[in-house]
Amino acid sequence: MKNFALIGVAGYVAPRHLKAIKETGNNLIAALDKSDSVGVLDSYFPDADFFVELERFDRHIEKLKRKENTCLDYLSICTPNYLHDSHIRFALRSGANAICEKPLVLNPWNLDVLEAIENESKGKINTILQxxxxxxxxxxxxxxxxxxxxxxxxxxxxxxxxxxxxxxxxxxxxxxxxxxxxxxxxxxxxxxxxxxxxxxxxxxxxxxxxxxxxxxxxxxxxxxxxxxxxxxxxxxxxxxxxxxxxxxxxxxxxxxxxxxxxxxxxxxxxxxxxxxxxxxxxxxxxxxxxxxxxxxxxxxxxxxxxxxxx
Incomplete structure (x- = not known):
């Protein structure tokens, strides 16, 4: 069982990711969204910790790793398109693999920078091209x-x-x-x-x-x-x-x-x-x-x- 977190859990496409995490036999340990209309979590992972601020979410992921030896394996990204680049970087900095909704980025040159960061990280960047x-x-x-x-x-x-x-x-x-x-x-x-x-x-x-x-x-x-x-x-x-x-x-x-x-x-x-x-x-x-x-x-x-x- 892999540990997942999800950013953008109140968004339109997030339930498909929650369902996929559940159906592949994995666990959602934390979720983030600036909106707190996230009752959908109860249908999939009612015990997942939820945050509305990235700073507290970041701190929580770090605490789990250092104090409870619980590492984040994958970060699923369902946020607005212009934020994908930043949240992919966050996933890699956290030592996790990224699973990002389309489009991976808005501007082609951002892909070159992400490739360099990916090569320096242990995580891998994945996108949904279903x-x-x-x-x-x-x-x-x-x-x-x-x-x-x-x-x-x-x-x-x-x-x-x-x-x-x-x-x-x-x-x-x-x-x-x-x-x-x-x-x-x-x-x-x-x-x-x-x-x-x-x-x-x-x-x-x-x-x-x-x-x-x-x-x-x-x-x-x-x-x-x-x-x-x-x-x-x-x-x-x-x-x-x-x-x-x-x-x-x-x-x-x-x-x-x-x-x-x-x-x-x-x-x-x-x-x-x-x-x-x-x-x-x-x-x-x-x-x-x-x-x-x-x-x-x-x-x-x-x-x-x-x-x-x-």
């Missing part, structure tokens, strides 16, 4: 590798996830803190595309608004038209009528790739891989971090390869 563990996505990657086409695949990727007015008021609505929607809701999909179809050769942004973005990617093996939105009015009519707030859609050469099922259930599998020493690391995270940074800083251009929703 789509690489989705059976249907693995099958698509194997198909692409098996077919070895001379021509590039044509890909349409759409992800719409309705968000209320709270989104823009929160840290997620501030690009300097979240990286914007291409980073905050899109990085898993961009990582998936790069993992399957290879490196970026060209990147264009056609639509660039706070609640929706669209663009085009030329990859080694694919031409990709992508669309991301948090505006409920962009959901297909059928989804709105059924009260469905999320729409995921990917077409590859006219064939639909269905990967909605199991999308939110892959954190436990991610933890299983990490605990076996097979987690995704800085090198795995780098291509998608570079890409979303590029998208964030691209000037919008006129429509070319138009996405089917535009």
């Amino acid at each position: 789509l690489r563990l989705h059976p249907d996505i693995i099958a698509l990657k194997e198909k692409v590798e098996r077919e070895k086409k001379n021509e590039k695949y044509d890909v349409d990727l759409t992800y719409i996830t309705s968000r209320g007015s709270w989104y823009q008021t929160s840290w997620k609505g501030e690009e300097s803190k979240s990286g914007g929607i291409a980073t905050n809701i899109g990085i898993h999909f961009f990582d998936m595309l790069l993992w399957i179809f290879g490196e970026v050769q060209e990147c264009r942004v056609y639509l660039k608004e706070k609640d929706k973005m669209s663009g085009y990617l030329e990859l080694e093996k694919a031409r990709v038209r992508w669309y991301l939105s948090i505006d409920k009015n962009t959901l297909p009519k059928k989804n709105r009528e059924l009260g469905q707030n999320i729409y995921r859609h990917m077409m590859v050469d006219g064939e639909e790739i269905e990967f909605s099922d199991g999308f939110t259930d892959l954190h436990t599998k991610s933890y299983e891989y990490i605990l076996k020493g097979k987690g995704f690391d800085l090198l795995d995270a780098k291509p998608s971090v570079n890409l979303v940074y590029d998208i964030r800083n691209k000037e919008r251009v006129n429509f070319g390869e138009k996405h089917f929703l535009l």
